[in-house]
Amino acid sequence: MKILCEISVRHVHISKEHVEILFGKGHQLKFVRELSQPGQFLASERVELVTAKSTIKNVAVLGPERTQTQVEISRTDCFALGLKNVPVRQSGNLVDSPAIILRTEKGEVKIDSGVIVAQRHIHMDTKTAKDNGFKDGQIISVKFGGSRGGTLNNTVVRVHDNFAPAVHIDSDEGNALGFCSGEVEILA
């Protein structure tokens, strides 16, 4: 089975409360373009990620607002920011993840936890999953072609009525595999 693969570069999801601190009272995230997952969008706002060691500027904000502020960075970013023990996790699982500061010209927020490296994953709508014999939470492998090709194991399948089929890897994974865009092969 082949599925579209997309590279998720570093980004943040922000709670409504933190959006107001960072961008002003009553502020609503501004839509730039849809992402592959229905309802999700790239916003025009940007933030800085600040640690004692360094700062990463111009970090993308994805909308809509979430209940918890969450920072998804690559392991390369972890080294640059001096963050140790950032867990490789599914989105939303933020227990015992490191603290960080989000900063804009208008304000700053320190979150006590919320920094993760996103575990590579495959979004699938319920019908696609059922038709192809995949279950939510299943661990599979993904095969990449090309001159830097290879196979990434331990990729988690996430099934939801509202998902669209897409493999999501981070920038380290995309760069290591020399991947730009296109489809990849799912190995059950």
Place this chain on the structure above:
Amino acid sequence: MKILCEISVRHVHISKEHVEILFGKGHQLKFVRELSQPGQFLASERVELVTAKSTIKNVAVLGPERTQTQVEISRTDCFALGLKNVPVRQSGNLVDSPAIILRTEKGEVKIDSGVIVAQRHIHMDTKTAKDNGFKDGQIISVKFGGSRGGTLNNTVVRVHDNFAPAVHIDSDEGNALGFCSGEVEILA
């Protein structure tokens, strides 16, 4: 077969002529520590890599001097520096690779070509290669365990009397695979 795997972070090899421009006439690279390959060493000198888009500071210099100055960076670095079409190459093959500026407090050198992403490779001494049935130039795969494990194809075997057995991957590959240190499995 299992072999030690090492992550090569971004670094430069510098010609004698360029060492003198960057560090002063008659300067010799200062030894800090041996690397796994006999005769190769980490030097105490550092350079900046400069492009029209950005600068990467504090880049490691490896000794001894080489006949050609060569800059080995990750694909992540390529994006940061705004360098397109950096080839994935074996060390020493610099034809049609991009230009870059190397800078220190004492001087700067613009090389017209010499920036590559190192092709992942396996150093083997002649006896190890013969005993295990590997040939110089052979393309094999390398399997990584762990929670971010996977297999990297298109890894080139390099055989030389003076080599010591070691798989060399770059920081993108190490980060994508969640690799820190240890041995990996060679799949012929």
